[in-house]
Amino acid sequence: MAQGPLSDQEIVAAAAAGFLLAVATYYLLQVSRRVLSWRVFFSITETMLLFLAASLRITATDNLIDLGMLPALSGRLWDSSTILRDSGPVGGLIGSLTGYRARPNLLELLVYGAYWAGIWWFLLSDQPRTKTA
Numbered sequence: 001m002a003q004g005p006l007s008d009q010e011i012v013a014a015a016a017a018g019f020l021l022a023v024a025t026y027y028l029l030q031v032s033r034r035v036l037s038w039r040v041f042f043s044i045t046e047t048m049l050l051f052l053a054a055s056l057r058i059t060a061t062d063n064l065i066d067l068g069m070l071p072a073l074s075g076r077l078w079d080s081s082t083i084l085r086d087s088g089p090v091g092g093l094i095g096s097l098t099g100y101r102a103r104p105n106l107l108e109l110l111v112y113g114a115y116w117a118g119i120w121w122f123l124l125s126d127q128p129r130t131k132t133a
Contacts (some may be wrong), residue, residue: 051098054115058099061111073106 006014029041064070081102086095094100099112 055099076103079103
């Protein structure tokens with residue numbers, strides 16, 4: 001069942017609900033800062049965003065392969081769909097958040113590895129250097 005465009009009232013209600021959820025999240029973080037510090041909170045969200053970016057990169061690579069703009073470099077390397085299908089509800093969620101593919105090809109694997117190698121290099125190179133005399 002398709003719906004038409006949202007009305008002005010629905011847009012305002014959605015914006016107000018989003019704002020209220022943001023305020024509630026901030027309040028919960030302030031109340032629970034003894035249990036969950038801001039440093040831990042932002043470390044967790046940073047990690048989640050890095051995995052989400054990896055997933056977007058793999059999805060873009062997969063779409064470019066499907067369009068014929070990139071070569072797959074080989075057939076499927078393995079099939080782990082008997083353990084966790086990336087088209088099922090759990091596998092789909094994990095795949096959307098991390099870039100998991102049950103049947104990856106070589107190019108997807110190389111792109112995923114290059115992404116994490118770049119992130120690892122960037123995070124290590126960002127460490128302050130100590131001077132030795």
